Amino acid sequence: MSELTQQTEKFFRHFEKYINLSDTLKDELLKRISFRTFKKGELVHDAGKICRYSYFIEKGIFRTYFIKDGKEISEYFCGEGEWVNSPRSFIQRTTDIYYIDAIEHTDAFCLHVNDLVYLFENFPEMERYSRLSMGTIFGHLIERITSLRFTSAKEKYEHFCLTYNDIYSRIPLGMIATYLGITQETLSRIRSEK
């Protein structure tokens, strides 16, 4: 439990990038999150189901992917200090195409959608946190769109390494290729040439 306290440091600091955390809100957050560990390769969320939890990664990597023509296509990766869920499924309480799995052993905090709704309804600063943090993610998406439109495979990979600077070396080549929308073979050649 002392370990848990230590871990929530990082969790709280994440919120404090955007809003001030009152003690009451801190308590409410603590009361509502649970801690879980995921084995390498473990399925965190199944596309057939409604995603009712959002996961805050303490340590490790999650991958969101979907299946296209029988192949897994990586949508994005999340390392420590980030929230992961299947966005549309989580927000609209419907099913969606995305699976989530753990690329390596991962420790995460889990927050149920109902608890999040409760927090939104009782802590206006949570709405603000949400609005502001979405702004950050927006920026990443826009950048990715630009990177996809006008760059060669090599530049895409370089951009990827920058974006995922702290975790890119831990992600298998094949997964990176589908994320970038290039083939494994091309990516392998790019890597070997430098």
Next chain:
Amino acid sequence: MSELTQQTEKFFRHFEKYINLSDTLKDELLKRISFRTFKKGELVHDAGKICRYSYFIEKGIFRTYFIKDGKEISEYFCGEGEWVNSPRSFIQRTTDIYYIDAIEHTDAFCLHVNDLVYLFENFPEMERYSRLSMGTIFGHLIERITSLRFTSAKEKYEHFCLTYNDIYSRIPLGMIATYLGITQETLSRIRSEK
């Protein structure tokens, strides 16, 4: 002025897709927006400046673009019933790379960033509106990313026509090409072959 009242119908209905608009909030919104018209080709926002207004398009089309190697690259288009601004510039009050211009004669409501901040601070439902409407935009961005990664030039164009169903025919070919990340020549050939 009776004309303006008629136009705000559409404006209010946009909010009501996400939240309930109290009469007080309606009044505040009305008090704070101004109406402007833009000529075809007119610059709405200049990259060198801080974007202090957000524009709600009543009629017409705005384009957001940036300059790369001396060429205008279209980032996205907005038709009636949508908000347009230079996101990072508007939110963080810094300069950014994006220009905005009017592709055709456009009528728009303008909301100053200070007024928006006032609304956020005094109407918690505005934070909620913001969070929820951003969710919609998120969906579009994700779709666009997928479309960029795995589709041929032809499919990209078809996806574009679906996404911009109501306005795609009013946008010049060259602008569409840079939006899609393909050359004008390729797009011209795609169009002619069907």
Next chain:
DNA sequence: CCTTGCCTTTGACCTATATCAAAAAATCAT
């Protein structure tokens, strides 16, 4: 109207990356 300039189309050629196939290397389970 006729310019002037811009936007779009057409043609010839070239290059980056996909595809297909198979070997080599790494990882996993017994």
Next chain:
DNA sequence: ATGATTTTTTGATATAGGTCAAAGGCAAGG
């Protein structure tokens, strides 16, 4: 460990779409 499976690398070939160049169309301003 050892064999089995998965992942990555390497090679040969094909192709979608880019580049360069020039001609045709169309629209705005005198």
